[in-house]
Amino acid sequence: MSFSIPAGLEAEIDELITHYPVRRSASLMLLHAIQEHFGWVSPEAVQWTAAKLGLEPINVHELLTFYPMFRQAAPGRHQIKVCRTLSCALGGSHALHRHVCERLGLDAGAHGLQTTKDGKFSVEFVECLAGCGSAPVMMCGDDFHEGVSGKKADEILGGCK
Amino acid sequence: MSAATKTDNNPAPTAIEMIKVKVDGRELEVPRLSPDWQGKLAPTTMIQVCEAAKQDVPHYCYHPKLPVAGNCRMCLVEFGTPALGPDRKPLLNADGTARIAKSPRPAIACATPVSPGMEIYTSTPGVKQMREGVLESLLINHPLDCPICDQAGECKLQEYSVDYGQSGSRFVEAKVHKPKSVDLGPRIMLDAERCILCTRCIRFTKDIAGDDKLGIVNRGSYNTISTFPGTAFDNNYTLNTVDICPVGALTSKDFRFQMRVWFLKDTKSICTSCGTGCNVHIGSREEKIYRYTPRENEAVNGHWMCDEGRLNYKWIQRTDRLRDVLVHGCKSSWGEALREIAHKLKQAPPGSVAIIGSARQTNEELWLLSRLKSRFGAISDSFPRDGQPDKLLVSADKNPNSNGARLTGISFTEAGINLAKIADGIQGGVIKTLLVFGENVVKRAVSPAALSEKETTTEAIEVHGITADVLAKLETLIVSDILPNETTRLAHYLLPGCAHAEKRGSFTSTKGRVQKFMQAVEPAGDARPEWDFLQDLVCNVTGKEGFHSIEGLFNEMAKSVPAFNGLTWAGLGETGVSVKI
Numbered sequence: 001m002s003f004s005i006p007a008g009l010e011a012e013i014d015e016l017i018t019h020y021p022v023r024r025s026a027s028l029m030l031l032h033a034i035q036e037h038f039g040w041v042s043p044e045a046v047q048w049t050a051a052k053l054g055l056e057p058i059n060v061h062e063l064l065t066f067y068p069m070f071r072q073a074a075p076g077r078h079q080i081k082v083c084r085t086l087s088c089a090l091g092g093s094h095a096l097h098r099h100v101c102e103r104l105g106l107d108a109g110a111h112g113l114q115t116t117k118d119g120k121f122s123v124e125f126v127e128c129l130a131g132c133g134s135a136p137v138m139m140c141g142d143d144f145h146e147g148v149s150g151k152k153a154d155e156i157l158g159g160c161k
Numbered sequence: 162m163s164a165a166t167k168t169d170n171n172p173a174p175t176a177i178e179m180i181k182v183k184v185d186g187r188e189l190e191v192p193r194l195s196p197d198w199q200g201k202l203a204p205t206t207m208i209q210v211c212e213a214a215k216q217d218v219p220h221y222c223y224h225p226k227l228p229v230a231g232n233c234r235m236c237l238v239e240f241g242t243p244a245l246g247p248d249r250k251p252l253l254n255a256d257g258t259a260r261i262a263k264s265p266r267p268a269i270a271c272a273t274p275v276s277p278g279m280e281i282y283t284s285t286p287g288v289k290q291m292r293e294g295v296l297e298s299l300l301i302n303h304p305l306d307c308p309i310c311d312q313a314g315e316c317k318l319q320e321y322s323v324d325y326g327q328s329g330s331r332f333v334e335a336k337v338h339k340p341k342s343v344d345l346g347p348r349i350m351l352d353a354e355r356c357i358l359c360t361r362c363i364r365f366t367k368d369i370a371g372d373d374k375l376g377i378v379n380r381g382s383y384n385t386i387s388t389f390p391g392t393a394f395d396n397n398y399t400l401n402t403v404d405i406c407p408v409g410a411l412t413s414k415d416f417r418f419q420m421r422v423w424f425l426k427d428t429k430s431i432c433t434s435c436g437t438g439c440n441v442h443i444g445s446r447e448e449k450i451y452r453y454t455p456r457e458n459e460a461v462n463g464h465w466m467c468d469e470g471r472l473n474y475k476w477i478q479r480t481d482r483l484r485d486v487l488v489h490g491c492k493s494s495w496g497e498a499l500r501e502i503a504h505k506l507k508q509a510p511p512g513s514v515a516i517i518g519s520a521r522q523t524n525e526e527l528w529l530l531s532r533l534k535s536r537f538g539a540i541s542d543s544f545p546r547d548g549q550p551d552k553l554l555v556s557a558d559k560n561p562n563s564n565g566a567r568l569t570g571i572s573f574t575e576a577g578i579n580l581a582k583i584a585d586g587i588q589g590g591v592i593k594t595l596l597v598f599g600e601n602v603v604k605r606a607v608s609p610a611a612l613s614e615k616e617t618t619t620e621a622i623e624v625h626g627i628t629a630d631v632l633a634k635l636e637t638l639i640v641s642d643i644l645p646n647e648t649t650r651l652a653h654y655l656l657p658g659c660a661h662a663e664k665r666g667s668f669t670s671t672k673g674r675v676q677k678f679m680q681a682v683e684p685a686g687d688a689r690p691e692w693d694f695l696q697d698l699v700c701n702v703t704g705k706e707g708f709h710s711i712e713g714l715f716n717e718m719a720k721s722v723p724a725f726n727g728l729t730w731a732g733l734g735e736t737g738v739s740v741k742i
Contacts, residue, residue, distance in 0.1 A: 043389075043390060043391070046389070047389075056283060056373040056374065057389035057392070058373065058375065058376040058387070058389040058390070058392075059373065059376060061376065061378060061387075061389050061390070062376040062377060062378055065378040065379045065380070065472060066380050067378070067380075068377075068380070112382070
């Protein structure tokens with residue numbers, strides 16, 4: 001198995017496990033740490049995590065597939081999150097999401113994270129991003145954009161290298 | 162699990178407090194604590210009380226031998242408890258009865274303990290409405306494919322739909338489509354769309370089989386039962402998940418699309434793949450066996466059986482079964498062959514006869530052989546057949562009736578110790594007549610892999626020096642078997658016998674449980690049950706009329722074998738009787 005966890009990350013993980021009375025309870029934090037490091041959680045990482053916590057891989061796989069913000073495949077370099085909760089939905093986020101998807105050649109109707117073939121962009125329809133007063137809002141990576149029109153979205157996408 | 166059967170099996174060491182509860186207006190006394198899925202005492206639940214009251218509460222996820230999950234919500238019932246005043250004393254109605262404060266919310270019967278004076282209502286309009294609602298939700302994404310579903314006919318969704326379902330669906334949205342024909346393991350196929358996510362299979366494999374391989378992946382309406390990608394659900398107990406799956410989601414690859422379950426004839430039988438003696442149902446139709454399923458017996462196998470034993474039935478229908486009585490290779494008749502054999506045996510000098518029985522034969526057959534043995538002062542033995550045991554059901558003894566062979570005097574504390582003596586006796590010319598029943602005695606190299614080969618019921622571990630050359634020295638070799646092998650080819654008299662599914666009889670398990678089994682299908686060709694023709698042979702030899710029914714034979718045997726004293730065929734019941742071994 002080519003998969004390996006760097007010593008620094010493993011030390012961080014070992015420390016995380018000590019926060020919990022039961023090793024299993026650290027599962028989510030381990031997955032977060034791994035995703036933080038690798039950008040996604042590979043099947044090998046799931047097996048590693050399970051072995052680390054004395055679990056079966058399916059136990060960790062259940063968690064990984066339950067939470068949509070865990071990545072089961074490498075996402076694009078730029079991750080776009082479009083809010084779809086009430087204020088943004090009223091403010092036109094569905095049109096915005098469709099616009100972004102169509103521009104990038106993605107299927108707006110598909111379930112879950114969509115990534116372009118060249119691996120540059122990932123688009124996701126997400127729940128509240130806490131910018132209800134300036135709907136619709138979206139995030140590009142860690143940058144937060146408010147009152148996003150189609151034109152503004154094009155500019156944001158164009159600005160991504 | 163009724164209270165009565167529980168006390169039979171594990172009498173409580175201390176008296177358990179009894180409390181009074183009412184189910185649909187009928188008062189009954191129940192223990193405050195009852196055995197849970199592991200047999201440990203836990204607060205008695207509503208569903209246990211309803212069962213004791215014979216009031217059916219529909220359920221999917223609850224299973225008496227699995228941990229309670231409480232996720233299907235089908236067992237919702239309404240209930241009330243005695244109302245208490247400000248002084249914590251029960252309030253009374255005008256007629257002096259306890260006033261019941263009805264709970265504003267329902268409770269799931271599987272996970273709610275009962276308390277003194279509680280009233281449970283299982284058939285109110287509210288409960289009916291809840292069941293209808295729950296069922297409608299469960300059916301939202303369920304396909305309407307009962308006509309091609311293996312579960313049809315034994316499906317809880319179908320059954321409860323008759324009681325609580327609607328004739329049409331109100332669901333106008335798009336259904337979520339999930340994977341179909343998912344290859345979950347070597348013996349299991351999953352149809353995720355049929356699954357109602359009760360998690361019985363997950364709990365079974367984790368808590369009973371000890372192999373935590375299954376889980377629910379994804380979220381919400383995309384929830385699916387799955388293994389970790391790239392791993393197979395392949396322990397030796399996987400097919401039990403097909404039995405406990407309340408719907409048609411988990412199907413047996415072996416039984417899939419083979420037969421509609423309502424055409425199957427059910428025969429109560431015993432698994433013969435090891436000495437545990439798991440109780441089984443044989444499902445057959447028109448003389449063909451389609452499946453084994455475990456039959457509940459708390460004293461032996463609980464609700465379960467292993468996959469290996471379950472799938473070990475195909476050899477019964479092999480086309481090369483022995484069908485004809487052969488005398489020196491020529492087709493003969495039973496009457497003629499048995500007369501000739503009796504004639505030869507009567508002339509045999511004492512000590513010149515040896516008998517090799519099989520611990521795969523029934524108690525009755527082994528006892529008849531032991532009668533021949535004592536008549537001729539014969540030396541006898543049976544073959545040991547050892548394998549790998551496991552923690553749940555599989556025994557290291559791969560013979561179903563080693564104890565029967567021992568108790569009837571065919572073999573001794575250690576099976577197989579006389580085989581070398583028999584070989585020497587034949588070599589030395591002392592033993593001139595050999596009776597072999599159900600074993601291939603010719604010594605040959607057998608790899609461990611071949612031993613687990615289930616189709617060869619007549620294989621045995623070789624621990625002796627009986628070779629084809631040795632057998633050639635015999636004056637008379639009488640062989641009875643089911644499938645052809647080297648020994649049957651050498652036989653002077655070949656008597657075709659029956660698989661257990663083709664006859665009646667009893668086995669004694671490794672733990673000393675004497676259990677009877679019934680006939681599911683007719684024997685192949687001219688084959689007869691061994692007990693039947695052995696009876697004739699014993700009668701020919703001794704001149705004494707025997708019994709022509711298995712009942713009479715068993716009862717006669719029970720009188721003469723000390724360990725079986727006091728047993729009767731009828732008294733064995735469906736789940737057998739434990740004897741001291």
